[in-house]
Amino acid sequence: MDYKEYLSLLPGPVSVPRRVMNAMLKPIIGHRSREFKELYTRLQEGLKYLFKTRNFIAILSASGTAAVEFAIANTISNGDKVLLIDTGFFSGTRASKTIEAYGGIPIHLKAPLGYAPTYDDVMKALDNHRDLKAILVVYSETSTGVLVKDLKDICIEANNRGLITIVDAVSAAGGVELMVDDWCIDLCASASQKCLAAPPGISFVSISEKIVEEVYRCKPRSLYLSLREYLEYSSSSEVPFTPSIPLFYALSEALDMLVEEGLENRIARHRIISKAFYNGLEVLGFKPLPRLEYRSPTIVAVEPPENISVDKVVSMLRDRYGILVARGMGELRDRIIRIGCMGMISSMEVFYTLQSIENTLIEFGCKIEPGSSVLEASKTLAGSLCI
């Protein structure tokens, strides 16, 4: 059971720096101790920096899905209508299932594949559905690499209209601009194993004052995901249930690294690195799934050249070059390849991956100009300060 150390370019979990991994070895402490309170306080500060918020942040020992469910569980009740900006599996199927579990009614607003609904599309939907309780947006859709580029204006206007705004920023926070307070996001969820490059197992939700005030009015429908419990324990810098201590340490270290790099620098790095990936891959005949202005900088999603199967590329990258990338989900399973462009990603990973894909295509008999994708990536990266 001693597995190979792959380069994980999965759409999460991504490779974790040694420094963050080692942080897990710090002593096991009690979660009602002064040491834990200090750790908790540091995490709150780091996450507020990540989200650009002054809001309270609930820190869950659970995956990103639980964080999104937390947002829904504490706001959506029987019969509440929620507008879903549906751009793939997480914003479609999964968000829908979760809303239904709490008795809510999801209303899907879809755009053609590779696009996201725009501000105007959403406003039209808001006009058509006057009885909405909330709007749920997956900012960066992990299953398609589509970014809801108008998130800011959508949330501000939805908030103006009195709606609760829920944003799933699981594969966005730390990789693309996100300003929870300025953009009027009531509940914003993310997780440890994406742009923060920490191990999976922790997720977090920022919660606006408006939601905090409302939560005592309705009956909790879960204990583990009850905002009330998190608020109550937070007053003494604690979490209500036994936290996964080693993962808290790792997240704290990962947040230190974020502060050291600077959030803006990290966002710029994700932008330029994903651009280098897309440009290099296009030279090799891969077709980007998301249209240019709808591309999330954190998930590169491409269709392989004709006659080259997704399966072949994914297996070859894994078995020969030790690189983990993912196939599509659901209907897109055999159609696209997804490359997680998150965390400590740099030009090193871009060049190594493109060279490996070039070699793979050559082996499969494709006519490739040797070095062409690497050259293209290099041109893209020329002059950039954050690679």
Next chain:
Amino acid sequence: MDYKEYLSLLPGPVSVPRRVMNAMLKPIIGHRSREFKELYTRLQEGLKYLFKTRNFIAILSASGTAAVEFAIANTISNGDKVLLIDTGFFSGTRASKTIEAYGGIPIHLKAPLGYAPTYDDVMKALDNHRDLKAILVVYSETSTGVLVKDLKDICIEANNRGLITIVDAVSAAGGVELMVDDWCIDLCASASQKCLAAPPGISFVSISEKIVEEVYRCKPRSLYLSLREYLEYSSSSEVPFTPSIPLFYALSEALDMLVEEGLENRIARHRIISKAFYNGLEVLGFKPLPRLEYRSPTIVAVEPPENISVDKVVSMLRDRYGILVARGMGELRDRIIRIGCMGMISSMEVFYTLQSIENTLIEFGCKIEPGSSVLEASKTLAGSLCI
């Protein structure tokens, strides 16, 4: 933020062997990979061994509270009555809150402090409440150290009467006899950071065939805690949501250690070590909270001698001797001291802790026969093969 390495005799999380901690450093792998499937399969085998069951086990990236909630979320609906064997905070307040979150009606069956309801008490309650849907028992109550000694007969008879049997074995599994299949336990929950001595953050629930068959009949009220999702993904040896990989590795290592020691040996070790603790502490004037036959071997709960405050003992053990023990919860906060007697606990911890308590009491002016508690513990341990 480099904390002291305490000896954690908390009622969880307990100290974790270096070997288990180091297992967390294994490579981050994808949760849809063949490596993960292998890891998942090993965990299933290890946990089936722990629970003495052939049932499916849902493995959650979440705390023990979530595992108990999982059991409730998939079985209890609006108006369902659940008999609670109430012996403290977890079986009283917390179980009650969780049942109510799902619309259930908790009916508390209490015994005097230090006792648990017996088989006869429970049967009387079952006779009085003919419309129960389920019975929920916290086998070893972490807040009081009380063991429901008649668990076996209670569950078998409750099952005979058509009730769903839910057992919270969070601080019991691995430390006291527990036979999920033979005792007819439909849902049995436990967690990583107690008798298995793994880091906190993973919990698990074994689910009987009867429950699996029923689950498709009712609408899920959670996604993260939906048994359907866990069953569906289990068919390909996966979990539905991104798992906390490092903690999965650690749990696997901890289960290897359990198999190496042998479950029966570990249970015998917990029994003799807790007895040594109780006997040594009684010599020093501590009063056991649970009556003799109701003592859980995993949580030692005692009242300090007159004029010695809980606070003083807890602080002195932590600050001078580096030993973490816990105070009581709720009403018992200033009345009892709780010593977690779980995991890799041995005579070493007993002697060191008793000596430290002796010294503490002497410092506080108590008249103590030097060495008396250590001698008593030594007598208790004499001849034992598992210390």
